[in-house]
Amino acid sequence: MRARLILLGVLSMCSMCFSQECNTEFLENVDFPGTDKQVLFSPDAAHCQHLCTQYSACQFFTFVRSDWTRDKRHFYCYLKSTPTGQPNRRTPLRGVTSGFSLKPCSPAPQPCLSKVYQNIDFLGADYQTFFTADYEGCQRACTQDPSCQFFTFVNNVFTPENIRNKCHLKFSWSIPQTPVVEATAGVVSGFSHKTQMSQMSDTACQGKLFPNTATQGNFIQSLPTAIAEHCLSLCSAHPSCTFFTFHSENFTCNLKNNQNEMVLRAQAGATSGIPERFCQLDTNWAKVPLDGIDFRSSVIRYVLMDDAETCQRTCTEDVNCQFYTYVHSSFHNSEYWRRCYLKRTITMPSPPKIAKLSNVVSGFTLRNCQGVV
Ligand SMILES: *[C@@H]1O[C@H](CO)[C@@H](O)[C@H](O)[C@H]1NC(C)=O
Numbered sequence: 001m002r003a004r005l006i007l008l009g010v011l012s013m014c015s016m017c018f019s020q021e022c023n024t025e026f027l028e029n030v031d032f033p034g035t036d037k038q039v040l041f042s043p044d045a046a047h048c049q050h051l052c053t054q055y056s057a058c059q060f061f062t063f064v065r066s067d068w069t070r071d072k073r074h075f076y077c078y079l080k081s082t083p084t085g086q087p088n089r090r091t092p093l094r095g096v097t098s099g100f101s102l103k104p105c106s107p108a109p110q111p112c113l114s115k116v117y118q119n120i121d122f123l124g125a126d127y128q129t130f131f132t133a134d135y136e137g138c139q140r141a142c143t144q145d146p147s148c149q150f151f152t153f154v155n156n157v158f159t160p161e162n163i164r165n166k167c168h169l170k171f172s173w174s175i176p177q178t179p180v181v182e183a184t185a186g187v188v189s190g191f192s193h194k195t196q197m198s199q200m201s202d203t204a205c206q207g208k209l210f211p212n213t214a215t216q217g218n219f220i221q222s223l224p225t226a227i228a229e230h231c232l233s234l235c236s237a238h239p240s241c242t243f244f245t246f247h248s249e250n251f252t253c254n255l256k257n258n259q260n261e262m263v264l265r266a267q268a269g270a271t272s273g274i275p276e277r278f279c280q281l282d283t284n285w286a287k288v289p290l291d292g293i294d295f296r297s298s299v300i301r302y303v304l305m306d307d308a309e310t311c312q313r314t315c316t317e318d319v320n321c322q323f324y325t326y327v328h329s330s331f332h333n334s335e336y337w338r339r340c341y342l343k344r345t346i347t348m349p350s351p352p353k354i355a356k357l358s359n360v361v362s363g364f365t366l367r368n369c370q371g372v373v
Contacts, residue, residue: 020059020085020100020101020103020104021104022102022104022105023099023100023104024099024100024102024105025099025100026045026046026049026097026098026099027090027097027098027099028097029092029093029094029095029096029097030090030091030092030093030096030097030098031062031090031091031092031093031096031098032060032061032062032080032087032088032089032090032098033062033088033089033091034080034088034089035080035081035082035087035088036078036079036080037055037057037058037079037080037081038055038057038058038078038079039076039077039078039079040055040077040079040346040350041075041076041077041350041351041352041353041354042063042075042077042354043075043115043117043120043122043351043354043362044063044065044115044117045063045065045097045099046115047077047113048061048063048077048097048099049061049099049100049101049102050102050107050111050113050348051077051079051346051348051350052077052079052099052100052101052102053101053102053103053105053107053320054344054345054346054347054348055079055346056297056298056299056300056343056344056345057079057081057299058079058080058081058101059080059081059082059085059086059100059101059103060080060081060086060087060098060099060100060101061077061078061079061080061098061099061100061101062078062080062096062097062098063075063076063077063078063096063097063098063099064076064077064078064095064096065095065096065097066120066356067095068094068095068096069094069095070095074354074355074356075120075354075355103300103320106319107319107320108368109196109319109347110174110196110347110348110367110368111348111368112366112368112369112370113348113349113363113364113365113368113369114364114366114369115363115364116135116139116361116362116363117361117362117363118361119356119357119358119359119360119361120354120355120356120357120360120361120362121152121354121355121356121357121360121362122150122151122152122170122351122353122354122362123152123351123352123353123354123355124170124351124352124353125150125170125171125172125351125352126168126169126170127147127169127170127171127239127240128145128168128169128239129166129167129168129169130166130167131165131166131167132153132165132167133165134153135153135155135361135363137167138151138153138167138168138169138361139151139153139363139366141167141169142169142363142364142365142366143365143366143367145169145239145365146199146277146278146367147169147171147237147238147239148169148170148171148239148365149170149171149172149174149349149350149364149365150170150172150349150351150362150363150364150365151167151168151169151170151362151363151364151365152168152170152360152361152362153165153166153167153168153360153361153362154166154167154168154359154360155359155360155361157359158358158359158360159359170351171238171239171240172349172350172351172352173234173237173345173346173347174196174237174347174348174349175195175196175197175198175233175234175237175347176191176195176197176322176323176344176345176347177223177224177225177234177345178224178225178226178230178295178298178323178345179224179296179297179298179345180224180294180295180296180297181224181225181226181251181293181294181295181296182251182293182294182296183251183292183293183294184292184293184294184331185292185330185331185332186292186327186328186329186330186331186332187292187293187294187325187326187327187328187331188289188290188291188292188293188308188325188326188328189226189289189290189293189294189295189323189324189325189326190286190287190288190289190290190308190312190315190323190324191286191287191315191322191323191324192315192316192318192321192322192323192324193286193287193312193316194316194319195283195286195322195323196347197230197233197281197283197286198233198236198237198280198281198283199236199237199277199278199279199280200280201278201279201280202280203278203279203280204279204280204282205276205279205280205281205282206276206281206282207229207232207236207273207274207275207276207281207282208273208274208276209228209229209232209271209272209273210264210271210272210273211271212266212267212268212269212270212271213245213264213265213266213267213270213271213272214245214247214264214265214266214267214270214272215243215244215245215256215262215263215264215265215272216263216265217256217258218242218243218256218257218258219254219255219256220238220240220241220255220256220257221238221254221255222252222253222254222255223252223253223255224251224252224253225246225251225252225253226251226290226293226295227246227248227285227290228246228248228253228271228273229283229285229286230253230285230286231244231246231253231255231271231273232244232273232275232276232281233281233283234253234255235253235255235273235275236275236276236277236281238255238275240255240257241255241256241257241275242256242257242258242259242262242274242275243256243258243262243272243273243274243275244256244272244273244275245270245271245272246270246271246272246273247269247270248269248270248271249269262274289308289312293325294325295323295324295325295343296325297343298323298343298344298345299341299342299343300318300320300321300342300343300344301341301342302339302340302341302342303339303340303342304338304339304340305326305338305340306338307326308326308328308340310340311324311326311340312324312326314340314342315340315342318342320342320344321342321343321344322343322344322345322347323343323344324340324341324342324343325340325341325343326339326340326341327339327340327341349364349365
């Protein structure tokens with residue numbers, strides 16, 4: 001019964017089942033009112049359009065620009081969708097820019113975000129700070145550090161004086177997460193064979209797992225994963241993760257931080273491990289289908305087909321797809337048989353909050369820009 005209710009939720013998202021046209025235009029001072037699915041922050045309409053492209057349920061967006069005067073909602077990026085895929089209404093509104101998801105346009109998985117933003121603060125998500133001579137030095141540090149997705153630099157006329165020239169390196173997830181993982185009979189899930197689960201490097205590495213072993217305390221973040229190897233990839237991508245414990249009975253990946261000690265103890269069903277950095281992790285595990293596992297939510301669209309292998313291939317061939325769930329005809333409800341759900345989460349740099357602030361400069365890593373690094 002529970003699984004049926006869940007799949008009904010997925011069914012209602014089938015608004016996105018049909019394909020759309022590639023429409024790259026920005027509509028200045030036009031609002032697409034209502035039908036919001038999510039609100040995130042963006043420094044400009046172009047970033048908001050990329051967020052819409054990467055957010056599974058987004059088909060079009062409205063962005064509130066810095067020249068908006070009615071209230072303080074600057075930099076809000078409203079991600080929207082409708083059953084038709086088109087906005088219900090288009091109304092004139094000063095201070096906003098609207099546009100469409102680039103999903104139908106074969107987008108780059110990690111777009112180059114080379115603009116810097118004067119007098120705009122990317123708040124939160126800090127993992128390291130130090131002083132640099134200018135914002136370019138801060139941006140270079142961000143680009144060189146695989147964990148850094150964006151930065152904020154405090155310039156040399158900022159008040160108070162004691163934090164002038166301070167460079168804040170900041171983190172957001174750049175490898176796919178699986179927001180909901182559940183054991184469900186009659187379904188199989190897996191990843192796109194092109195999904196980037198590790199940083200790119202010439203040096204290969206394996207990571208270290210301790211089977212039937214748990215760690216206590218030192219908790220920083222809990223994420224759903226189906227297997228310990230995905231937990232290892234997430235820990236390796238997170239700048240503060242020093243070790244982790246994965247619990248197979250509830251598909252929980254606990255990221256931990258303790259730079260001084262790691263106390264292991266025997267526990268059946270738990271797997272602990274140590275992250276690998278500055279190398280390309282072995283991600284062959286991501287090619288193995290997971291029987292009886294449902295990656296719920298995050299649906300871009302579904303297509304009908306006869307087997308899970310075709311579903312896996314369809315996901316790999318779709319640049320927007322990071323992971324999939326296929327429903328076999330052994331699933332208890334025949335309404336869902338043969339459905340191949342294609343799914344994704346946001347992996348581009350995404351600041352948790354953005355606001356105006358005099359005498360700071362913010363921007364993104366240039367790792368995704370060609371010819372840099
Ligand atoms: C998952 O299971 C482990 C081991 O039983 C437990 O310690 C942990 O609190 C559980 N986590 C969640 C989120 O339920």
